[in-house]
Amino acid sequence: MTIKELVEVLDAEVLTPELSLDLEVKGGYVSDLLSDVMAHAKEGDLWITLQTHLNIVAVASLKSVSGIVVVNNRRPGAETLKKAVEEGIPILTTPHTSFEIAGRLYQFLNAEKV
């Protein structure tokens, strides 16, 4: 499943239109603690978080996650988005909570496996 296929499911808005959304999403990771993401997120995870500051891009890039979904209608600032484009990390925003987005993504990924 690619990020492109998930945009609608997650009611998401793409904040980095410059970037391709054909990256494959292999799993999900929910965390608002950067140290936790650094320690445990896996390559290809879609990272679901409330955090919007600049450092999320560096962490996402280091861990090679497929993209970031920022929840609860949060919007990262221009600086974060610029860095995301440079690093090739798509950022999406959604009005839903982490729980809701994790739930929807979990169901979709499971349905795909069957």
Added chain:
Amino acid sequence: MTVGEIIKNLEAMVITKFLPDETEIDWACATDLMSEVLYYSRDSSVLITGLTKQQAIRTADIADIRVVVFTRGKEPDTPTIELANEKEITLLITPFSMFTACGILYERGLRCCPE
């Protein structure tokens, strides 16, 4: 969903004395940031968090949340468990990540707190 069902679904370990098996949980709140819990949660929610610190228990107590789930099998320190016991908060540890824990509970019909 009852607390007992949450324990079963999340293959969780109960590490506090208080065990309200039949208590109904209406909503879920999943975050590591405590102000979000205070902002969005309702009472009769379960808090799912990777922040395995006393702060999570304090926050739950202030927000009238009686059940807290720590994810990824991470055990808190003794003062955190003691505080949960003192506040009669049920503390659970699930081996699942926050993503999987949310996914399982969502699949079984639990939803997040309405705004």
Added chain:
Amino acid sequence: MKGGSGAVLNKSMEKNYEGSFHIVGGDFSRAGEASTELKSILQSLGIEKEIVRRASIATFEAEMNIIIYATAGILRYVITPEEIRIIAEDMGPGIEDIELAMQEGYSTAPEWVREMGWGSGMGLPNMKKNSDEFYIDSVVGEGTRVEMVIRRQIFSEGRSNDH
């Protein structure tokens, strides 16, 4: 400033209860104790559950702001039959742009604070959300003063933004 550490509950007054807590900046190990104690006091006075919850949440955020940003501060409360008034005053850096600080998600908290589960930029919005009246005053380099009123009558006007 009155009182020592912990709560000073003045029971000599017939109807009003007041007291204060001293908060030490940076002391995460005790973070939330003052608010927890105030919550117990509110509960012991038989105040309605939802009012207790709102007052506790507003106080907790104020307490955390002192711990995160200030050197020290004091939390005062006055409980009357009509309202719960909470005043948080600190000796801290102050807030440069209050309007910006009131925006949901705006934060100047350093990374280590975020790793402790705080500093997500919801503190001030949360205080405002849970208060019927909210006042903030800040002087850069000196400190910040927040005053919050939670009315005890649920039917009173002024909760227009409540969901």
